[in-house]
Amino acid sequence: MANIHDVARVAGVSISTVSYALSGKRPIGEKTRLRIDEAVRELDYMPNAAGRMLGGTRTRIFALTAPLRNDTYAPAHMAFVLAVVTAARAHDYDVLLLTEDEATGGLRRVSSSRLVDGIIVLDVSVNDERADLVRSLGVPAALIGVPGNAEGLVCVDLDFEAAAALAVDRLVDAGHTSLALLGHPRAVYERGSNFPMRFRDGFLARAAERGVPAVFTMVEKDSPQIRAALGGVLDGAPGGAEGAATDSVHRGATGGVHNGAPGSAHAPTGIVVHAEEGVHKVILEEIAHRGLSIPADLSVIAGVPTFDTSSFTPALDSIPLIPVDSCVRAVELAVQQLDGTVEPRVELVAPKYRDHGSVAAPRPGS
Amino acid sequence: MANIHDVARVAGVSISTVSYALSGKRPIGEKTRLRIDEAVRELDYMPNAAGRMLGGTRTRIFALTAPLRNDTYAPAHMAFVLAVVTAARAHDYDVLLLTEDEATGGLRRVSSSRLVDGIIVLDVSVNDERADLVRSLGVPAALIGVPGNAEGLVCVDLDFEAAAALAVDRLVDAGHTSLALLGHPRAVYERGSNFPMRFRDGFLARAAERGVPAVFTMVEKDSPQIRAALGGVLDGAPGGAEGAATDSVHRGATGGVHNGAPGSAHAPTGIVVHAEEGVHKVILEEIAHRGLSIPADLSVIAGVPTFDTSSFTPALDSIPLIPVDSCVRAVELAVQQLDGTVEPRVELVAPKYRDHGSVAAPRPGS
DNA sequence: CTGAAAGCGCTTACAG
DNA sequence: CTGAAAGCGCTTACAG
Numbered sequence: 001m002a003n004i005h006d007v008a009r010v011a012g013v014s015i016s017t018v019s020y021a022l023s024g025k026r027p028i029g030e031k032t033r034l035r036i037d038e039a040v041r042e043l044d045y046m047p048n049a050a051g052r053m054l055g056g057t058r059t060r061i062f063a064l065t066a067p068l069r070n071d072t073y074a075p076a077h078m079a080f081v082l083a084v085v086t087a088a089r090a091h092d093y094d095v096l097l098l099t100e101d102e103a104t105g106g107l108r109r110v111s112s113s114r115l116v117d118g119i120i121v122l123d124v125s126v127n128d129e130r131a132d133l134v135r136s137l138g139v140p141a142a143l144i145g146v147p148g149n150a151e152g153l154v155c156v157d158l159d160f161e162a163a164a165a166l167a168v169d170r171l172v173d174a175g176h177t178s179l180a181l182l183g184h185p186r187a188v189y190e191r192g193s194n195f196p197m198r199f200r201d202g203f204l205a206r207a208a209e210r211g212v213p214a215v216f217t218m219v220e221k222d223s224p225q226i227r228a229a230l231g232g233v234l235d236g237a238p239g240g241a242e243g244a245a246t247d248s249v250h251r252g253a254t255g256g257v258h259n260g261a262p263g264s265a266h267a268p269t270g271i272v273v274h275a276e277e278g279v280h281k282v283i284l285e286e287i288a289h290r291g292l293s294i295p296a297d298l299s300v301i302a303g304v305p306t307f308d309t310s311s312f313t314p315a316l317d318s319i320p321l322i323p324v325d326s327c328v329r330a331v332e333l334a335v336q337q338l339d340g341t342v343e344p345r346v347e348l349v350a351p352k353y354r355d356h357g358s359v360a361a362p363r364p365g366s
Numbered sequence: 367m368a369n370i371h372d373v374a375r376v377a378g379v380s381i382s383t384v385s386y387a388l389s390g391k392r393p394i395g396e397k398t399r400l401r402i403d404e405a406v407r408e409l410d411y412m413p414n415a416a417g418r419m420l421g422g423t424r425t426r427i428f429a430l431t432a433p434l435r436n437d438t439y440a441p442a443h444m445a446f447v448l449a450v451v452t453a454a455r456a457h458d459y460d461v462l463l464l465t466e467d468e469a470t471g472g473l474r475r476v477s478s479s480r481l482v483d484g485i486i487v488l489d490v491s492v493n494d495e496r497a498d499l500v501r502s503l504g505v506p507a508a509l510i511g512v513p514g515n516a517e518g519l520v521c522v523d524l525d526f527e528a529a530a531a532l533a534v535d536r537l538v539d540a541g542h543t544s545l546a547l548l549g550h551p552r553a554v555y556e557r558g559s560n561f562p563m564r565f566r567d568g569f570l571a572r573a574a575e576r577g578v579p580a581v582f583t584m585v586e587k588d589s590p591q592i593r594a595a596l597g598g599v600l601d602g603a604p605g606g607a608e609g610a611a612t613d614s615v616h617r618g619a620t621g622g623v624h625n626g627a628p629g630s631a632h633a634p635t636g637i638v639v640h641a642e643e644g645v646h647k648v649i650l651e652e653i654a655h656r657g658l659s660i661p662a663d664l665s666v667i668a669g670v671p672t673f674d675t676s677s678f679t680p681a682l683d684s685i686p687l688i689p690v691d692s693c694v695r696a697v698e699l700a701v702q703q704l705d706g707t708v709e710p711r712v713e714l715v716a717p718k719y720r721d722h723g724s725v726a727a728p729r730p731g732s
Numbered sequence: 733c734t735g736a737a738a739g740c741g742c743t744t745a746c747a748g
Numbered sequence: 749c750t751g752a753a754a755g756c757g758c759t760t761a762c763a764g
Contacts (some may be wrong), residue, residue, distance in 0.1 A: 001480070005743055014751045019743060029749055044681065047483035051741030053416035054756045064463070074441040082434060085465045094476065097463045099432070099451045112458065114367070271504060334426035369757055378733045385759060395733055417757030421738045 002043035004051075007164040010039035021310035022047065053269030059117050062334060063086050063110045065130055066122040067103035071188075073276065076306035076323070077123070080144065083327035089130045090328075091335050093117075104130055108276075111139045118334040120144065120327075126157070126194045140337035142330035145193060145275050152344045154337065156330040159302060159348035160195045163319045164272070165299045168206040168214075168350050170317070172268030174299060175277060179214040180209055180233045180268035180284065181303070184275055186218045199274050199303055219275055226282040234267055234290070234298075270361040273316075274303035284312060295360035325349045368409035369506040370417075376405035388413065425483050428454050428700060429462045429476045431496055432488040433469035437554075439642065442672035442689070443489065446510065449693035450486050457701050459483075470496055479506045484700040486693075490521070492560045495542075498649040506703035510698035512561060518710045520703065522696040526561045526669060527568030527614065527715035529639070529685045532717050533667045534580070536571040536683070537636030541727040545580040546599045546634035547575055550641055552584045553575065565640050565669055581634060583643055599632055599662075600656070639682075640669035650678060661726035670717075672673060681722035691715045 013032060020026045025130060029037070039045070053059045054257045064084050064220050068077065096116060098106040107130060110116045116138060121130050125147030129149035143155045158267040164181075171179055171208045181203045183189070200216055207214035220231040273280055284294075292298050294314050302309040302318035309316040326349055336342045374381040379398055385619065386392045387402045394402070405411070419425045430450050434501060435445065450452070451461045459511050464472040474498060478484045487496050497513035511522045530547075537545055545589030548570045550562050568581055573580035585595040599690060639646055650660075660680050668675040668684040675682040692715055702708045 003479075016744075016752080017750055020750090023743080025744085027749070028475070032749080046475070046478040046480075048420075048475075048741050050416055050419035052479075052743080054414075054420050054740085055742035056756085056760080057743085059416065061462070066443065074444045078434065078440045078444055078739080081463070085463055085468070089468055089472075094472075094481070095463050096427070096663055097461050099448050102451070102455055104456075106460075109412070110415075112367075112410075112412040113415040113418075113761095115460070149744080289535050335744080344694040371757080381758080382736080382760075383734060386734090388758080391760085393733070398733080414757050416746085417740095418759080420742080420756085421758035421760080423759085 002045045003048065004045075007036065007039045007045050009033040009191060010043060020063060028122060040158055044302045059115060060092060060293045061094045061096055062331070063107060063116040063119045064088075064100040064122060065103045065107055065119060067100055067124075069123065070307050072123065073306060076321070079306065080122055083323040084122065084331065087216040087324075087331035088120075088329045090099070093331070093335070095120075104133060107133055108137070112294070118142075118340055120330055120334060122128045124193070126191070134167060139336055142334040142337075144326050144330050145195070146346055148194070150346050152301055154333050154342055154344055155335065155346045156199055157195070157346070157348060158321050158328050159325060160198035160304060160349055162302050162348070163207070163351035164199045164202030164274075164300070165206035166319055166353055167272045168203060168210060168212070170301060170353065170359055171299055172185055172207075174359050176268075176270030176299060177266040177362070178266050178272040179203075179210055179272065180214055181214065181216045182229060182233065182275060182279075183216060184216050185220045189218065193298055195304075196274065203272060203303075223282050227286045228275075230283055230286050233271070234292075239307070256303045269298060270359075271298060271300045272303050273300065274363075277305070278308045280305070280312065281307065284314070284316075294358050297363060298358070298366045299359040299362070301359060310354070310356050314358060317356050317358045321352060322349075322352070368411045369414065370411075370501045372409055373405045373411050376409060376594065377401040393618070410554040419480075425481060426458060427460050427482045428464055428697070429464055429473060429485045430454075430471065430488060431469045431485060433466055435489065435491075437671060438489065442687070443585070444687040445672065446488055446693060448560045449689040450510075450697065452695045453559065453690075454486075457697060459697070459701070461486075469624075470499060473499055474503065479502050483704055484508075486700060488695055490559070492557070504702055506555050508700040508703075510692050510696050511561070512699075512712055514560070516710075516712050520699050520708055520710055521712045522691060522699065522710070523561070523714060524687050526564035527571070527646035527671065527716055528714070529670050529717035530565045530568030530640075532574035532685055532719055533638045533669055534576060534578070534686060535666055536568060536667065536719065536725055537638070538573075538576045538578050539724050540636070540665060542636030543578055543728070544632050544634040545569075545670070546581065547582045547643060548599065548645075549582060551586045555570055555584065561670075562640065569638060569669075573686050579623045585645060587645065589648050592645055593652045597648055599637070600658075601726070607662050620658055635664060636665045636725075637664060638669050639666065643673045645670070646671070646675065646678065646682070650682075660724050663729060665725040665728070667725060676720070676722050680724060683722050683724045684720045685717045686720060688718070 004015045004018050008018045018036055021028045021033055022277060037342055088095045096110060110158050119134060119139055119141040121141060121143040124143045125149040128147045130154060133236040134141045135152050143153055144156050146157050176246055182201055188196050204216060215233060217233055218227050219226055273283060285299060294300050301317055302316045305318050306321050309318040333342055370381045370384050375386045379509045384402055387394045387399055432447055454461050462476060473485060485500060485505055485507040487507060487509040490509045490513050492514040497519060500507045501605060503516050509519055512523050549566055554562050554581045570580055570582060581599060583599055584594050585592055626661050639649060660666050666682055668682045670687045672687050675684040699708055
């Protein structure tokens with residue numbers, strides 16, 4: 001396999017000229033460049049990665065730490081991994097994949113050995129040991145997601161509060177005066193990522209701002225409980241759904257008409273669902289089963305899904321979690337840190353609304 | 367960051383002694399080793415990866431090429447990626463992830479630049495350009511899956527023929543005298559991977575060997591067609607299921623009692639399903655809907671699923687595709703090639719039977 | 733059992 | 749616009 005000396009010899013120049021010609025870091029004479037290009041082609045030369053790493057200051061490799069928790073939704077996880085790899089390649093970076101146990105231990109290894117220039121952290125949880133590790137390592141890094149303590153870290157995430165607010169605004173703007181959020185199972189709010197809380201808080205806060213009563217219910221994953229939770233919400237009885245009752249949080253509107261006590265509001269006509277794909281489907285079935293149609297009787301928005309809601313029956317409006325958006329930005333921020341110009345920050349990506357016709361004005365008098 | 371010279375100085379030895387002490391490639395005096403260990407700890411020394419790559423003959427990195435076709439089942443794909451990374455780490459190898467467009471182009475790049483010592487190829491299809499590329503690159507590589515032309519390549523895969531034969535044997539041994547295989551949609555057999563064909567052929571061949579009539583039907587993915595296909599099979603009428611009729615292949619038994627012409631065999635009581643997770647569920651629903659119970663009326667085996675069939679209702683026996691098995695072996699073979707001792711081959715991993723109680727003797731007289 | 737030194741293949745000041 | 753040379757941090761014959 002040809003090396004830079006071979007190229008230099010064939011082109012009749014010095015190796016430094018070859019190096020500069022290939023990196024473009026200094027101007028090269030017309031004819032010289034031509035001779036070098038010719039030699040490169042003739043020898044099918046490709047710079048040796050190890051030589052480049054050792055001679056230069058970059059390895060052009062990022063570590064991607066992506067543990068697979070058992071509650072990980074595979075398609076979404078895959079989309080994030082894919083998006084990171086693609087974004088990294090756009091900066092001429094390769095990606096070393098660290099999983100499971102290595103997700104933490106490997107981080108120390110690859111950064112101490114200078115195998116990687118930086119780290120992309122996926123699937124960040126509230127008490128993520130990788131956050132502390134990255135901080136102590138002092139390596140360029142970007143987290144996708146926000147840990148409990150984000151101090152000193154560069155984080156990128158969807159603006160979940162804004163996403164929830166966007167959903168509320170759409171429904172209220174359409175004329176709905178009572179809203180509900182059907183959320184994840186209780187366990188999701190008690191550990192792991194914090195974005196479900198951020199979505200919930202954004203939802204309740206904006207509803208309060210808009211002066212509209214809103215109810216939040218956590219929904220367990222089995223069909224009977226899903227149906228019960230929906231029933232409890234639709235029947236307007238906070239205590240109506242067994243099993244869901246104690247999971248309800250009510251917040252009276254702060255400045256509107258319907259600012260009465262919990263239970264005094266009429267049944268919600270604007271529903272936001274923040275749950276897994278399967279839960280959406282059961283909810284849609286149950287809505288149909290009750291003889292209700294979307295959006296005539298009920299307006300429904302899928303909150304930050306990682307899956308496609310346009311192929312649902314009926315298609316649902318959504319404010320999707322778009323892996324590419326966060327990943328592209330995270331990689332950019334990691335690359336910029338190599339030039340030493342990035343302040344620690346939590347950077348929130350603006351949500352986007354996808355209209356698929358599942359929101360309309362409520363029935364008069366409902 | 368400390369380097370090997372720092373360690374040598376602190377330990378009062380030469381750098382070659384440090385290197386040998388750390389690699390274990392030559393015996394080191396007791397006290398010398400202790401001093402070096404001490405120095406390493408004191409300086410928190412970790413060998414520089416680039417120096418190691420350039421000085422030595424290994425980069426200790428494998429490329430994993432894993433394109434994401436749109437028919438890829440995310441959880442299975444993730445399991446394979448995970449298994450490769452874990453297996454590689456067991457050999458002290460890191461894994462560079464190559465996806466999408468880079469799945470092919472990146473292969474050339476990382477092997478020409480000597481960034482990686484070898485390549486693991488995932489998700490191999492019949493006409494996989496990566497097979498030809500790997501062959502022409504002459505780099506150590508192991509494919510997981512078998513391409514159309516496997517000449518000169520090292521491939522590892524589940525023995526799908528044996529898996530299908532195992533399913534047939536279980537059913538025939540239990541007393542079933544008429545079998546059916548409900549397979550993937552037609553499109554799957556016409557392009558992409560070849561394992562569905564291998565499973566089908568193994569199924570029909572073993573049934574013939576055992577002298578038992580067997581029918582094969584391709585099943586499209588939407589529920590009505592799934593139910594129709596099952597109906598066509600259970601009603602014993604090869605032409606009974608519209609849309610599925612033309613997808614049926616019959617093979618008379620070669621030496622048994624029921625070796626009549628197609629259609630003359632009685633309805634199958636032993637069913638093998640080789641399809642996606644969702645298809646299994648619809649089939650189970652339809653079986654229950656017809657008032658049939660498993661295994662009293664019908665014995666059912668899931669062929670090479672990548673998902674868990676023990677949590678189905680009812681739980682299904684299966685001959686699972688186990689990512690870890692193939693991936694561990696593929697990584698082993700890649701590592702062995704670095705010592706130059708592996709002949710090209712297609713190595714088939716033996717199938718394993720998982721009993722969950724969905725197979726029993728057929729009803730007398732059925 | 734240990735050391736001095738060459739060499740891996742680049743990059744990048746330094747010099748002209 | 750180009751070149752000679754040092755240096756990155758290891759590994760590994762070679763020598764003792």
